[in-house]
Amino acid sequence: MIRLDRIHVRHKARSGGVLRRDSVHALTDASLEVRRGEIVGIVGESGCGKSTLARVITGLQRPTDGQVHFRGQDLWSLSPSARRTTFGPAVGVVFQDPSTALNPRLPVRRILRDPLDVHRRGTARAREARVLELLDLVGLPGHTLEALPGQLSGGQRQRVAIARALALEPELIVADEPTSALDVSVRAQILNLLTELRDRLGLGMVFISHDVQTVRYLADRIAVLYLGRVVEEGPADQVTDRPRHPYTQALLSATPSLLERPERIVLHGPVPSATHPPTGCPFRTRCWKADDGCATAFPDVEEGDGGHRWHCVRPLPAAAAPAPRSRLA
Numbered sequence: 665m666i667r668l669d670r671i672h673v674r675h676k677a678r679s680g681g682v683l684r685r686d687s688v689h690a691l692t693d694a695s696l697e698v699r700r701g702e703i704v705g706i707v708g709e710s711g712c713g714k715s716t717l718a719r720v721i722t723g724l725q726r727p728t729d730g731q732v733h734f735r736g737q738d739l740w741s742l743s744p745s746a747r748r749t750t751f752g753p754a755v756g757v758v759f760q761d762p763s764t765a766l767n768p769r770l771p772v773r774r775i776l777r778d779p780l781d782v783h784r785r786g787t788a789r790a791r792e793a794r795v796l797e798l799l800d801l802v803g804l805p806g807h808t809l810e811a812l813p814g815q816l817s818g819g820q821r822q823r824v825a826i827a828r829a830l831a832l833e834p835e836l837i838v839a840d841e842p843t844s845a846l847d848v849s850v851r852a853q854i855l856n857l858l859t860e861l862r863d864r865l866g867l868g869m870v871f872i873s874h875d876v877q878t879v880r881y882l883a884d885r886i887a888v889l890y891l892g893r894v895v896e897e898g899p900a901d902q903v904t905d906r907p908r909h910p911y912t913q914a915l916l917s918a919t920p921s922l923l924e925r926p927e928r929i930v931l932h933g934p935v936p937s938a939t940h941p942p943t944g945c946p947f948r949t950r951c952w953k954a955d956d957g958c959a960t961a962f963p964d965v966e967e968g969d970g971g972h973r974w975h976c977v978r979p980l981p982a983a984a985a986p987a988p989r990s991r992l993a
């Protein structure tokens with residue numbers, strides 16, 4: 665349905681003065697594919713490029729280099745109006761915090777009707793019927809229609825945001841940390857709702873989170889991002905049960921229940937600057953397996969079963985081995 669091909673995104677650095685503006689390597693050579701009915705999880709630490717990737721997928725961010733193919737068409741070769749009318753409605757977005765994503769002055773009825781009005785979908789009566797249908801899809805009672813976002817709970821607000829994302833019958837939903845601003849008690853309900861919607865509507869979904877456990881719960885496939893690079897991707901169970909990239913193993917070790925031997929791997933040193941990323945493998949400065957060879961070039965892709973891919977010249981063996989003791993807490 666959607667394919668990102670060798671995407672690079674460079675932002676102008678926010679600091680550096682007028683004369684010297686470095687560029688931030690937000691995404692480097694990132695490729696990703698989402699098929700109909702599939703949930704792809706994107707996981708990585710803060711600043712690794714997850715939101716930039718979400719913006720590229722939703723057409724909000726034009727890549728500096730690389731292509732976005734939607735149903736086989738190069739998105740950025742379309743005219744702005746074709747992009748707006750064909751691609752825009754096909755992709756719905758759910759953001760992290762429903763309190764800021766919804767207009768606090770509009771009742772739910774208006775919030776859900778707006779996209780239908782803007783895109784002139786059907787008659788006034790059909791739009792009203794669609795609003796009721798949307799409310800039902802996300803499991804909200806009818807009286808919610810007259811409420812303002814501030815009168816709803818966090819979980820209900822996120823349901824409204826999901827209903828709005830579904831309004832134009834998209835084929836793909838991009839959910840950027842959709843549960844991290846919610847109470848723990850309602851997170852599972854929202855995750856279950858997203859899975860139900862995928863099953864019921866056959867949606868493709870990109871689910872972005874820094875929490876690998878949440879991503880594993882939901883996703884069919886997982887891509888692990890580090891400093892703007894996809895360092896590992898593949899079927900969710902393979903990536904989480906048999907990680908091949910040391911960075912994936914380190915992420916997993918922060919959620920011990922996912923590993924048979926739950927020793928916590930403590931990564932030493934800060935995440936390097938995205939303005940001056942390390943040469944070669946970006947993870948080498950914090951990797952306990954790195955040697956001089958890791959500094960020369962970004963490792964070529966290695967491939968295992970079922971589309972499991974990783975970029976590492978010193979990958980973990982096929983059955984994950986624990987990291988050396990000196991690096992374990």
Ligand SMILES: Nc1ncnc2c1ncn2[C@@H]1O[C@H](COP(=O)(O)OP(=O)(O)OP(=O)(O)O)[C@@H](O)[C@H]1O
Pocket residue numbers: 675676677678688689690708709710711712713714715716717874938
């Ligand atoms: N508009 C911008 N101008 C300059 N730098 C930016 C801009 N947007 C993002 N960046 C930088 O690009 C890199 C990737 O940012 P991005 O927001 O995509 O990461 P993220 O993984 O979503 O982080 P978080 O989980 O904290 O939201 C970071 O170094 C960030 O500071």
